[in-house]
Amino acid sequence: MRIVVTVKQVPDPDVPPGSFQVDSANKRVVPPTGVAPVMNGYDANALEAALKLKEAHGATVVALSLGPAEARDVLKRAIAMGADSAVLVEDPALAEADTWVTANALAAAIRKMGAEGEPIDLVLSGRQASDTDAGQVPLGVAELLGWPSLAPVQKIDWADGKARVERMTEDGYDVVEVAPPVLLAVSSEIGEPRYPPLRGVMMAGRAQIPSWSLADLGLSDLAPRRKIVRLYAETREAKAELVKADTAADAGRVLADKLREAKLI
Amino acid sequence: MSTLVVVEARGEALPPQALELVGAAQSLGEPTDALLVGSGVRALAPRLPVRRVLVGDDQSLRPYLAEVWTPLVADAVEQSQADVVLFPHTLLSRELAPRVAFRLGTAAVTDCTALGRADGQLVLAKPIYGGNALADYAVESRPVVATLRPRAFPAAEPGGATPEVIDVAVPAASPRAVVVDTVQAAPSAGPTLKDARVVVSGGRGLGGPENWHYVEELAAALGAAVGASRAVTDAGWVPPSLQVGLTGTTVSPDLYVAVGISGAVQHMAGCGGSRNLVAINRDPDANIFRHARWGIVGDYKEVLPALTARIKELKGSG
Numbered sequence A: 001m002r003i004v005v006t007v008k009q010v011p012d013p014d015v016p017p018g019s020f021q022v023d024s025a026n027k028r029v030v031p032p033t034g035v036a037p038v039m040n041g042y043d044a045n046a047l048e049a050a051l052k053l054k055e056a057h058g059a060t061v062v063a064l065s066l067g068p069a070e071a072r073d074v075l076k077r078a079i080a081m082g083a084d085s086a087v088l089v090e091d092p093a094l095a096e097a098d099t100w101v102t103a104n105a106l107a108a109a110i111r112k113m114g115a116e117g118e119p120i121d122l123v124l125s126g127r128q129a130s131d132t133d134a135g136q137v138p139l140g141v142a143e144l145l146g147w148p149s150l151a152p153v154q155k156i157d158w159a160d161g162k163a164r165v166e167r168m169t170e171d172g173y174d175v176v177e178v179a180p181p182v183l184l185a186v187s188s189e190i191g192e193p194r195y196p197p198l199r200g201v202m203m204a205g206r207a208q209i210p211s212w213s214l215a216d217l218g219l220s221d222l223a224p225r226r227k228i229v230r231l232y233a234e235t236r237e238a239k240a241e242l243v244k245a246d247t248a249a250d251a252g253r254v255l256a257d258k259l260r261e262a263k264l265i
Numbered sequence B: 001m002s003t004l005v006v007v008e009a010r011g012e013a014l015p016p017q018a019l020e021l022v023g024a025a026q027s028l029g030e031p032t033d034a035l036l037v038g039s040g041v042r043a044l045a046p047r048l049p050v051r052r053v054l055v056g057d058d059q060s061l062r063p064y065l066a067e068v069w070t071p072l073v074a075d076a077v078e079q080s081q082a083d084v085v086l087f088p089h090t091l092l093s094r095e096l097a098p099r100v101a102f103r104l105g106t107a108a109v110t111d112c113t114a115l116g117r118a119d120g121q122l123v124l125a126k127p128i129y130g131g132n133a134l135a136d137y138a139v140e141s142r143p144v145v146a147t148l149r150p151r152a153f154p155a156a157e158p159g160g161a162t163p164e165v166i167d168v169a170v171p172a173a174s175p176r177a178v179v180v181d182t183v184q185a186a187p188s189a190g191p192t193l194k195d196a197r198v199v200v201s202g203g204r205g206l207g208g209p210e211n212w213h214y215v216e217e218l219a220a221a222l223g224a225a226v227g228a229s230r231a232v233t234d235a236g237w238v239p240p241s242l243q244v245g246l247t248g249t250t251v252s253p254d255l256y257v258a259v260g261i262s263g264a265v266q267h268m269a270g271c272g273g274s275r276n277l278v279a280i281n282r283d284p285d286a287n288i289f290r291h292a293r294w295g296i297v298g299d300y301k302e303v304l305p306a307l308t309a310r311i312k313e314l315k316g317s318g
């Protein structure tokens, strides 16, 4: 089995609210300084799912990212966690990539991997990136490859040459069977990603990570489909009325009375 | 020019967001059509206050698979000649809308909270970075495809002239994926989260599943639905369907009580529209207090039993 996991490097979302600055003039979000970027959380979940499949059934796992040279760090982390190899799609023309451009480039990279080696059975992606909050790229990739997709998924098993997947629904989940190739967009319910073992970290240090340009992918004039015309932040000045009393229990009772006064109970 | 809203129907009633989609579409000032999709849903068509309802009604459409729905919806968009297509930001359409958009040669804007015009062009507002920033997008290609956040748009008035109903062909599909089982999470007692007027949500601060009864008892006293932060659903204390937030359910109740929840932007994305928010948290600097109308700084184990008992008393005394 050959699995591609798409991993994106994102600013660490686990910072106190308000740490992100909005540079409206340049239409950019500026993450707090001194906080290192991370592997997108749901991509780490997707990689964990791939590594579990590898352990249970045997698989080669390739990590794929699109981004600037610094994005090699997330690919190294993917290798440290247990991915067998990694590829970076890197091109100056991708600096302003939107969802459309990103999905087209990633789909082309996946096609190239499939053409140059064993066919790809599964592409696992995060259900959404914590910077764009779009949740679109994987579905675009599946559409461009002409593959089925299932999203979001909370469990992946493999039996009789098929994926057996729990696809989340509004009130539970569906169990879905699908023969490869298929793209699965993974949610956090699938399980915590592992920490890279020391041996993995050392392997990652030595790993050669090729970078593919748009020309390598046979892509020219990929134009973004949308642009940001304004970027701003919502300001929040509201401050709670803190209910004070001698004990926390008293405060609870006073709160109940306030809710009554406001006709909320 | 026209706007098409996609209504993923099931059962006897219009889905909760259908009229919000129509309301948003009407605000754009062009004629509004709807595409009603599901199995056994045709009877709902006349209830949509739009010009025309295209109906894709077939058994093959349930259970939902993107492989079956995408060609149907993409064909209907072309047939309707809409230049704007609006989906609800449900789990289903989070997958469907991008697939339809890419099939039509464009990308979608997902989880929009406002639509407007600037210099004659349509702009779509969407929170990014979890809600740390808002972006107004303009889309260069047509049609514009978007999913709309629940409760962010005023609902259209039902009624009015009866729409023209047009059946669309449901393309024969042989999907590779097969749904072999459908599992419903045990419905929790009380109202459903999405539509509840009162919600009590618990977070990691509860400390463990053995303490979840504190939240349930308060919810029962209030007649509230129970919700949770992602920290809690990821830990498996309660089913994922109870998760409130960006990647969970959006709620906008009259009263939202957050217990042991820090108030991360991604959580607030799902409950920031609550009319009254109460926060109970041990940490006076927790972000949740910036969103709250009332707050108690304290240990929920002391606050909740007293709060719950007093609510019961007040309710008992009428």
Ligand SMILES: Cc1cc2nc3c(=O)[nH]c(=O)nc-3n(C[C@H](O)[C@H](O)[C@H](O)COP(=O)(O)OP(=O)(O)OC[C@H]3O[C@@H](n4cnc5c(N)ncnc54)[C@H](O)[C@@H]3O)c2cc1C
Pocket (backbone or CB within 6 Å): A013, A041, A128, A129, A130, B202, B203, B204, B205, B206, B228, B229, B230, B231, B232, B243, B244, B245, B246, B247, B248, B249, B259, B260, B261, B262, B263, B264, B265, B266, B267, B270, B280, B281, B282, B283, B286, B298, B299, B300, B301
């Ligand atoms: C892309 C993305 C999407 C996400 N989507 C969602 C989403 O949809 N919904 C969601 O909820 N999160 C989501 N998150 C996660 C989110 O960022 C937070 O990590 C999560 O909401 C934290 O949950 P919490 O508040 O329960 O836990 P914590 O942040 O750990 O907060 C626990 C709180 O409990 C308080 N506490 C501890 N003990 C007590 C006590 N005895 N009494 C009272 N208070 C106590 C603490 O002071 C603290 O404030 C998402 C994150 C990302 C990156």
Ligand SMILES: Nc1ncnc2c1ncn2[C@@H]1O[C@H](COP(=O)(O)O)[C@@H](O)[C@H]1O
Pocket (backbone or CB within 6 Å): A006, A007, A008, A009, A040, A042, A043, A064, A065, A066, A067, A099, A102, A124, A125, A126, A127, A128, A129, A130, A132, A133, A134, A135, A136, A137, A138
């Ligand atoms: N630049 C990128 N490199 C690798 N994977 C990406 C990239 N952008 C998006 N993805 C994948 O697509 C998912 C959803 O991204 P988005 O559509 O931006 O929310 C992410 O979780 C990744 O798995």
